[in-house]
Amino acid sequence: MTENATIAPTLSPAALAQIRAFQQNEVTEAAVYRRIAARTKDEGNRTTLLRIADEEAKHAGIWQRYTGQEMRPQRGKVRRYALIALVFGFTFAVKLMEKGEQKAQISYEELAKEAPEALEIRDDEEAHEKALLDMLDEERLSYVGSMVLGMNDAMVEMTGTLAGLTLAMQNTRLIALSGLITGIAATLSMASSEYLSSKSEGRSDALKSATYTGIAYVVTVALLILPYLLFDESHYLWAMGTMVVIVLLILVVFNYYISVAQDLPFKKRFSQMAGISLGVAALSFVIGILVKQFLGVDI
Incomplete structure (x- = not known):
């Protein structure tokens, strides 16, 4: 046996x-x-x-x-x-x-x-x-800070910009065009700023750090603008609602990735980033209403 x-x-x-x-x-x-x-x-x-x-x-x-x-x-x-x-x-x-x-x-x-x-x-x-x-x-985990910088900055800037443009323009094509121009310019600005900042610190990987920042930024911009390209011109509120859902999904996926890969708390990071991004979007939405009303602009 x-x-x-x-x-x-x-x-x-x-x-x-x-x-x-x-x-x-x-x-x-x-x-x-x-x-x-x-x-x-x-x-x-x-x-x-x-x-x-x-x-x-x-x-x-x-x-x-x-x-x-x-x-x-x-x-x-x-x-x-x-x-x-x-x-x-x-x-x-x-x-x-x-x-x-x-x-x-x-x-x-x-x-x-x-x-x-x-x-x-x-x-x-x-x-x-x-x-x-x-x-x-x-x-790639060595550049998480660069990716967070690019993604978070894109979230805050673009959710605010697109929410404001939604009420000001009320046309998905115009909103997408304006958002795309703003997003590309902001991507170049953010990537170059990260490069100069890293270079001034004497880092030899300044270009790579700037590249990760730029990629994270432009991918986020593309995802946020996508609803405005999918919905027809009159369904701008549906496009904005879909954009908010995409923001939350990006935050869930990215923060879960970071929490697992770097053993960091998920809920706290998610709530902070979601609060900032959606808070800016809500404030910009109100500003869009006020601008349209007081300036009398009707596109």
Whole structure:
């Protein structure tokens, strides 16, 4: 009789089911780390990812001694996280995956009563794997400050500008044209300001920082103007309402990305940025009404 066959029967059905779930998770995550590592150009990051993959495989081996079963990775999950890493970066992908794993760790204390190695694996994951994750150094995260600057400035300026123009012009095509001209000019201004600011600080990556700022700004501008191009000329209020929804969606996606990738609080950052952007939009909307009324401009 093998060692696996001797150990497995000592476990309760609930404990054995939990161990199988943990083993499957470790096997799959090891495959995810290896898949992402294969696409990572930086040697240091690739080495770190492979080390984490080895840690996951080691834990899977420990669980396998209890289950007596060899498991294959869940291909759908591997492909999903590989795609997330390709689109949003490997730091976001692996930390998102680890957050999913943390939800299951409440079972370790109970499981340790039947499988003492459970606590050792938990401590290993909380300490060693976290240390390895902190070693990851992804370029795009080094420029989060530049992206936040570009996106937040675009949010505040363009929501205010478009809201004001909506009531002043009441024509989606004119609003889109005016917003586009303003947005392009503001993008160039913001990118050049970031370049000069970084250059004055003696940073060698001033151009790259300015590029991230400019890209974040122009993408935000394009998304906010899009509703005014989709709705016909008379549905300017529908266009503005859709723009507000897009603002909230951008804030949700971006702040969730930052909260996962950099371990920052989501709700506080989201509420601050949403409050500023929508507050400026509301104030500009009122200004648009007043300008139209007191200047008697009718376009």
